[in-house]
Amino acid sequence: MDFFKKAGKLALGSRLKILSEKMLTDAAEVYKVYEVPIQPKWFPIFYILAEEGQMAVTDIAKSIGHSHPSVSKTVREMAKHGIVTESKDKKDKRKNLVGLSQKAKAMRPNAEIQFADVNETVESMIAQSNHDIWKALDELEYLLEEKSLFKRVMATKKSREAKDVKIVPYTPKYRKVFKTLNEEWIDQYFKLEDEDRKLLDNPKKNILNKGGHIFIALYKGEAIGTCALVPIDDPEYDFELGKMGVSPKAQGKGVGWLLGQAVVEKAKELGCKKLYLESNTVLEPAIKLYLKMGFKKVVGHPSPYARCNIQMGMDLEE
Amino acid sequence: MDFFKKAGKLALGSRLKILSEKMLTDAAEVYKVYEVPIQPKWFPIFYILAEEGQMAVTDIAKSIGHSHPSVSKTVREMAKHGIVTESKDKKDKRKNLVGLSQKAKAMRPNAEIQFADVNETVESMIAQSNHDIWKALDELEYLLEEKSLFKRVMATKKSREAKDVKIVPYTPKYRKVFKTLNEEWIDQYFKLEDEDRKLLDNPKKNILNKGGHIFIALYKGEAIGTCALVPIDDPEYDFELGKMGVSPKAQGKGVGWLLGQAVVEKAKELGCKKLYLESNTVLEPAIKLYLKMGFKKVVGHPSPYARCNIQMGMDLEE
DNA sequence: GTTAAATACGTAACTAGTTACATAAAATTA
DNA sequence: TAATTTTATGTAACTAGTTACGTATTTAAC
Numbered sequence: 001m002d003f004f005k006k007a008g009k010l011a012l013g014s015r016l017k018i019l020s021e022k023m024l025t026d027a028a029e030v031y032k033v034y035e036v037p038i039q040p041k042w043f044p045i046f047y048i049l050a051e052e053g054q055m056a057v058t059d060i061a062k063s064i065g066h067s068h069p070s071v072s073k074t075v076r077e078m079a080k081h082g083i084v085t086e087s088k089d090k091k092d093k094r095k096n097l098v099g100l101s102q103k104a105k106a107m108r109p110n111a112e113i114q115f116a117d118v119n120e121t122v123e124s125m126i127a128q129s130n131h132d133i134w135k136a137l138d139e140l141e142y143l144l145e146e147k148s149l150f151k152r153v154m155a156t157k158k159s160r161e162a163k164d165v166k167i168v169p170y171t172p173k174y175r176k177v178f179k180t181l182n183e184e185w186i187d188q189y190f191k192l193e194d195e196d197r198k199l200l201d202n203p204k205k206n207i208l209n210k211g212g213h214i215f216i217a218l219y220k221g222e223a224i225g226t227c228a229l230v231p232i233d234d235p236e237y238d239f240e241l242g243k244m245g246v247s248p249k250a251q252g253k254g255v256g257w258l259l260g261q262a263v264v265e266k267a268k269e270l271g272c273k274k275l276y277l278e279s280n281t282v283l284e285p286a287i288k289l290y291l292k293m294g295f296k297k298v299v300g301h302p303s304p305y306a307r308c309n310i311q312m313g314m315d316l317e318e
Numbered sequence: 319m320d321f322f323k324k325a326g327k328l329a330l331g332s333r334l335k336i337l338s339e340k341m342l343t344d345a346a347e348v349y350k351v352y353e354v355p356i357q358p359k360w361f362p363i364f365y366i367l368a369e370e371g372q373m374a375v376t377d378i379a380k381s382i383g384h385s386h387p388s389v390s391k392t393v394r395e396m397a398k399h400g401i402v403t404e405s406k407d408k409k410d411k412r413k414n415l416v417g418l419s420q421k422a423k424a425m426r427p428n429a430e431i432q433f434a435d436v437n438e439t440v441e442s443m444i445a446q447s448n449h450d451i452w453k454a455l456d457e458l459e460y461l462l463e464e465k466s467l468f469k470r471v472m473a474t475k476k477s478r479e480a481k482d483v484k485i486v487p488y489t490p491k492y493r494k495v496f497k498t499l500n501e502e503w504i505d506q507y508f509k510l511e512d513e514d515r516k517l518l519d520n521p522k523k524n525i526l527n528k529g530g531h532i533f534i535a536l537y538k539g540e541a542i543g544t545c546a547l548v549p550i551d552d553p554e555y556d557f558e559l560g561k562m563g564v565s566p567k568a569q570g571k572g573v574g575w576l577l578g579q580a581v582v583e584k585a586k587e588l589g590c591k592k593l594y595l596e597s598n599t600v601l602e603p604a605i606k607l608y609l610k611m612g613f614k615k616v617v618g619h620p621s622p623y624a625r626c627n628i629q630m631g632m633d634l635e636e
Numbered sequence: 637g638t639t640a641a642a643t644a645c646g647t648a649a650c651t652a653g654t655t656a657c658a659t660a661a662a663a664t665t666a
Numbered sequence: 667t668a669a670t671t672t673t674a675t676g677t678a679a680c681t682a683g684t685t686a687c688g689t690a691t692t693t694a695a696c
Contacts (some may be wrong), residue, residue: 001383007365015443015455018383019462020334021653026467027331033472041682043333047325058644064321065336070683080647094644094691098450113478114390115328119429121474122327124500125461133323133454137333149344154351160431182604298635339683342652359652377675390654390676412661412674 004134027118034114036107042078045071046100049084049113050108054099056089154252161219161253167262169216170226171202177223178214179204181245189282190307199230211270212239215262217246217255224250227259229266234301237276237313239267246285258288264293268316275316276301278308345436352432354425360396363389365433367402368426372417374407378634471571479537479571485580488521488532488544495541496521496532499563507600508625517561529588530557533580535564535573542568543578546576547584552619555594555631557585562604574607582611586634593634594619596626 022291027040038046044064049055052063055109057075061068075098078084083104091097100108126132147155153185170178179200186192199206203214210231232240241263246255267275280288287310289316295312303311329333345358358366359612362382367373370381379386393416396402401422407413418426444533488496497518504510517524519530528549535543542562550558559581564573585593595613597604605628611631621629 003362003366006369007362009435009437011362012367012452013338013345014382016334016338017653019455019459020331020338022462023334023467025654026471029468029472033475040331044321044325044329047328048321051324052502056644057646064332066682067323068645068686069647069685074682076646092644092692096645109370115325117470117474118329120478121467121470122330124474125458125470126327128461129454130456131451131454132449133451133458134327136328136447136449136451136454139449140451141337143443144340149341151440152345152443152521153344153348153435153436155434155441157351160435160438175360242566269447280567301612308391335683343684374674375676384653386675387655387677392652394676410662410674414675 012040030114030118034110034117036111036114037081038078038083038111042074042083042256043291045078045103046083046111049098049100049104050111054087054097056095060098065318066100091250096172100114106151121198156251158254162255162258165224165253165255165257165258166218167215168218172204174214174223174226175203178216178226180245181226181247182187182243183282184247185245186307189280191306193307195304199228203228213263213266213267214243215259217250217259219250219253219255225259227256227263229263229270230292232276234276237274238272239270239275241267241275241277251285260289264314266317273315273317275314276305277312278305278310279312280307280309347439348432348436352428352435354429354432356396356401356429360401362566363392363396363416364422364429365401367416367418368423368429372405372415374413374415379418386499394488398448407594410455436634476570476572480573480576482537483542483573484536485533485575485576486536488526488534490522491536492532492544493521496534496544497560499541499544499565500561502565503563503601504625507598511625513622517546522545531581531584532561533577533584535539535568535577537568537571543577544575545581547581550594552594555592556590557588557593559585559593559595569603574604578607578611581632582632591633591635593632596621596623596628597630597631598625598627 005126024040027043031038031040044066045060048060048167055063055318057071058068060075062070075086075096079086082101084098085101087097087099089097093296102193127135182196182200186196207214207228207230212228212230213226214226216223217227226243227241227245228243230240230242231238241260244256244259246259264275275295275298277290278301279290283289290312293314296315298311298313301311322333342358345361349356355566362384363378366378366381373381375389376386378393379389382389393402393404393414397404400419402416403419405415405417407415425549452541473609494554500511500514504514525532525546525548530546531549532544532546534541535545540635544561545559545563546561548558548560549556559578561573562577564577593613594616595608596619599605608630613632616629616631620630
């Protein structure tokens with residue numbers, strides 16, 4: 001199967017599937033030889049009942065990692081073959097208690113010999129290998145439980161894309177995009193206020209000339225985000241982080257983070273000791289980003305914006 | 319899932335299956351995000367065609383390790399979605415040549431980015447593990463190819479059962495079973511000859527008192543096999559191995575081998591230099607056993623048995 | 637104590653594969 | 667070259683699971 005060699009780690013899922021199928025078909029043959037009249041797919045239920053005694057359908061499903069309809073169907077089938085018996089729980093009438101039948105209990109010794117042989121065989125195969133598949137599965141399952149494959153791939157994507165994002169200082173050619181990137185989100189959640197118009201219509205006069213800075217995020221040459229460092233007149237804070245806007249189509253690339261870092265760096269460069277920002281809690285991803293950057297909620301500052309319902313500050317001297 | 323902890327290596331197949339399912343469902347989500355309009359199950363075919371260009375259905379099936387009907391169905395589905403095109407091979411009209419469509423070729427760059435991200439993600443997970451699942455799979459697949467799980471379990475079974483087989487010297491209480499175990503196979507393939515009757519009816523007089531030995535194989539206390547070491551009057555050979563019979567219900571436990579080894583050992587103990595036997599080639603398993611023990615075909619000895627069509631000898635001095 | 641939410645579990649429909657079998661074409665053999 | 671065997675492929679029926687959804691109970695909330 002040259003496919004696996006070519007496709008590499010991409011095909012890990014398919015590879016595991018094919019191997020498991022191979023093992024499970026072999027298992028069916030093994031059952032025949034040992035004259036244990038159960039089908040391989042019954043095995044997990046048979047095994048768990050032998051260990052635990054009576055169990056309800058959902059509990060079995062949880063234990064063996066299958067869906068409850070699957071267990072429900074299989075139990076019915078096993079009951080038809082006289083392997084298990086079903087009975088209603090007296091305390092909870094919804095529950096269908098499943099237990100091994102006398103017949104199944106009688107064949108347990110035989111089954112256990114078979115289980116032991118299979119176990120020993122697999123263990124000896126593992127022992128012959130340099131790389132322990134059992135432990136490898138433990139680790140892989142642990143990693144996937146901690147963070148799903150999907151989320152991990154998204155993280156890889158994000159970090160790859162972040163490499164293609166460049167943060168550049170504002171120049172007049174970004175005047176229009178600086179305004180539209182901000183209008184986009186303000187219009188969606190709130191409405192443009194006078195203070196917004198002042199800064200967005202005339203960034204040079206109201207930000208740059210006052211000692212502030214504006215950054216533009218470029219993705220493959222296109223401006224897709226912006227953020228400003230605005231000097232403020234405040235006894236506690238030197239600068240405010242504001243006018244952060246990222247185009248919706250470019251979300252998920254970590255652009256906000258990169259812009260934020262650029263602003264913080266510039267602030268430090270300018271000797272800023274405490275950085276301030278205002279926002280609104282409906283902008284959940286933004287608030288999360290600010291927290292991740294190191295901002296903490298503060299209270300009691302007067303704000304020129306009606307939409308402001310949260311204020312945050314960060315100490316840059318640490 | 320306590321099941322895997324309890325069932326241990328027995329459940330390796332189920333465990334692999336569940337993990338592969340988890341990975342493949344996640345893969346579906348990944349495709350959505352990257353806007354590569356292919357389904358996860360199309361992936362192997364898509365991938366191999368991207369690598370190899372046009373291929374026939376069976377060749378694809380072989381490459382990706384699926385059955386050809388599966389490929390046939392999937393190709394049809396992919397064709398309906400405009401991912402592949404089908405065309406008859408001009409040289410061999412049975413063949414259905416499948417290739418990527420223009421549309422699919424156009425989306426290759428996008429797909430390749432996705433593949434690279436997934437690949438990198440899986441590789442980083444493997445890198446984070448102490449036990450490399452990829453290499454572990456290599457080894458496990460190699461072992462299974464060399465000898466299937468089924469055969470391996472059978473070998474384990476045999477060696478376990480061999481431990482329960484005891485070889486004991488003949489005593490008068492085995493007189494009856496010594497006869498019936500031999501009659502069983504002689505009657506099935508040939509018919510009882512005078513020489514048989516002599517030895518089977520009176521083993522004490524015709525074997526033991528002449529310096530021969532008889533062994534009985536006991537399985538859980540029951541006599542299930544026998545074999546004799548009979549002194550013969552021959553210029554080349556001192557003893558003959560004969561009257562080997564194993565009950566059909568006890569076959570596959572390695573009983574023949576154990577009896578044979580007991581006879582050889584006793585022969586060596588008695589200073590025997592060359593051991594002889596006569597048999598018939600219809601008794602295939604027996605011939606195989608003799609060869610495995612170290613007997614080699616010899617020719618030109620006169621035999622008292624009509625059924626003899628092969629003669630074998632073994633040098634015990636090596 | 638009534639109502640709403642959660643739980644247990646069955647049924648139905650779907651999915652991604654399989655094996656068994658049929659058919660046509662090609663390759664081999666008499 | 668005719669007959670037989672092998673190969674390539676498709677179709678049908680099956681398998682072992684899944685998700686979606688409905689119903690009966692139980693538990694929690696007001």
